[in-house]
Structures are given as C-alpha cells and as structure tokens.
C-alpha cells in the first residue's frame with residue numbers, strides 16, 4: 001500500500017471474558033477518507049479507543065502511526081504526533097463561546113498562546129464553516145449542527161494529520177447531514193486524512209473512498225464501499241443485528 005498513515009495488525013481488546021475487538025488489521029492511506037461500519041456493539045468505538053489510547057490501548061496487537069508504533073504511548077503523546085478524535089457522545093462547555101471552546105483546545109492541546117492561538121482558532125472555525133456572527137454565542141445556545149461543527153473545529157485546531165470521527169451525523173436532519181458531507185470533503189481537501197464511524201450509510205458511502213465493516217469485533221470485509229455494502233455477509237450482519 002502506498003504510504004499508509006495508520007496501520008493496525010492483530011489488534012485485540014478484551015474486557016474480562018468479552019472480546020470487543022478481535023484480531024483486527026487494516027491500513028489507512030494518507031489523504032483518504034476511510035469509513036468504518038458495523039452493527040451496534042460490533043467494536044467500532046472500542047477500536048477507536050484502542051488507537052487513541054483514550055481511555056485505554058489494546059490488550060494485544062500493533063498500531064503504527066506514520067510508521068512508528070503508538071500502542072504503548074500515553075494518549076497525549078499519540079495526540080501530539082498528529083492524531084485527533086471526536087467522541088460518540090458530544091462534550092460541551094455550555095458557558096463558553098464557540099471561540100473560547102476552540103481556543104481552549106489550541107491552548108491546552110497544542111500549547112498555543114496569543115496571536116498564534118487566535119489564528120489557529122479562526123482557521124479551524126473557518127474550515128468547518130462556522131458562522132462568524134455566532135462565534136461569541138454561548139455553546140448552550142447553538143443548534144445540534146453548530147455543536148457538531150464546534151466539536152470538529154476543536155479536534156482540528158491542533159492541525160492533526162488524521163481526524164477520527166465517531167458517528168458525527170447522529171441527531172442531524174437530512175439537510176444538516178448534507179452540510180456535514182460537504183464539511184468532511186472540505187476538511188479532507190485541506191489535507192486531513194479522515195477515519196469515520198457512521199451509522200448513516202448514505203453519508204458514509206458518499207464520503208468514504210474505502211470501507212471496513214466490523215462484526216462481533218472482527219473484520220467482516222474491507223474494500224470499495226459500494227461493493228462492500230452490497231456483499232451478502234454484510235447485508236446479513238446488518239439485518240441479523242437489526243432483528244435481534
């Protein structure tokens with residue numbers, strides 16, 4: 001594979017007797033949007049946790065980022081190397097404005113101050129298309145979509161090489177999902193590799209260049225999104241999951 005930015009080999013995560021991620025291996029190419037799908041409980045978020053070390057790394061296996069192993073590093077060390085993520089459950093600081101929230105990330109995560117902090121903040125808010133007239137509004141007064149934009153801006157403010165998103169479309173309306181689609185493509189064109197978990201398949205298939213499907217913690221299939229999503233085993237995993 002030409003220039004993999006992220007490589008997982010034999011990654012396993014167990015919780016007591018439960019194997020949440022089971023011997024997973026795949027590679028993400030620099031510059032692509034790589035989609036991750038799978039039924040509820042198939043191990044998608046746990047796999048993201050293993051990669052970022054938040055709150056834990058893998059039980060076994062090898063994870064390389066830009067050619068160097070990261071599975072034994074602390075979360076802040078992984079993050080400083082250029083890997084940033086958002087969470088399935090949105091976190092927010094309701095009393096802070098969008099500008100202040102994003103600046104917090106620039107300051108504490110990237111160590112920026114003064115003009116450099118303000119520039120990184122405006123750059124990240126511009127990149128996600130955040131309305132300039134709302135940047136000083138309290139976060140609590142923002143719409144669901146604006147909170148998503150802010151969450152992504154906060155992850156981008158450190159200028160990561162790779163952005164990992166866990167179900168960013170949850171809770172959004174159809175027009176908002178179309179806006180998110182354009183946002184992701186814009187961020188990707190800006191040079192950021194994207195790894196995205198998403199249940200909204202329309203969005204996932206629209207943005208992803210390749211797709212990985214997990215089932216019961218293991219890789220069920222990986223490849224061209226349209227081919228993968230039509231595969232009998234993938235259809236069965238989704239329908240089987242939905243009827244249980």
Ligand SMILES: Nc1ncnc2c1ncn2[C@@H]1O[C@H](COP(=O)(O)OP(=O)(O)OP(=O)(O)O)[C@@H](O)[C@H]1O
Nearest residue numbers: 015018020038039040041042043044045046047088
């Ligand atoms: N901290 C934990 N302790 C124990 N079990 C866990 C923990 N985190 C996840 N699990 C279990 O691991 C399995 C995979 O969960 P995970 O959250 O990774 O699934 P998912 O694919 O992200 O699901 P969803 O689509 O619903 O978000 C589930 O059986 C879940 O209950």
Ligand SMILES: [Mg+2]
Nearest residue numbers: 044045046088
């Ligand atoms: Mg999840």
